[in-house]
Amino acid sequence: RKEVEQDPGPFNVPEGATVAFNCTYSNSASQSFFWYRQDCRKEPKLLMSVYSSGNEDGRFTAQLNRASQYISLLIRDSKLSDSATYLCVVSHTGGGNKLTFGTGTQLKVEL
């Protein structure tokens, strides 16, 4: 079983739609959680951190469920520019800043 699992997609949605991605992690000692965005052939960039209380940044909302060990990302009012691969990322205690990456979920927003 992979440490961090994501549905690879692609998720094809029309512009303006709301789309949600989930991610599960296997290490219950995991402490920090993130969503990174990666455009084709480019470097990953931090989209947002995920806190236990949930957090929102504009059209993006991230939530963490420690009991079920999953993380979610909700994108409202999708834009064409949201088309990318979204990486779920986890850091655990004892690992310093070492991050474990999911393989990513591909989103395609269409006209």
Added chain:
Amino acid sequence: DADVTQTPRNRITKTGKRIMLECSQTKGHDRMYWYRQDPGLGLRLIYYSFDVKDINKGEISDGYSVSRQAQAKFSLSLESAIPNQTALYFCATSQDSTDTQYFGPGTRLTVL
């Protein structure tokens, strides 16, 4: 100017050749990392360094070595390249106190 730079950006080499990938950063971070990315496998950690005197193996260090020449520079070497080392390689940096990592633009390496 980019905070994390990698050279070369693209490289084609032959089996058995030695190759070095270089990473430089102007962010002043102590921690630096090398990853490789393969389709369907996500990013995997090759080596990481928490300061100039501290170098650690990641999950897939076999066939690779690193050198931390200064706080700002971290090089990855393939001593004898093989085709299954064909991948996209990323360098990243982070501050001591946070988990957020900042990535360079990547090096696309092809081993024939």
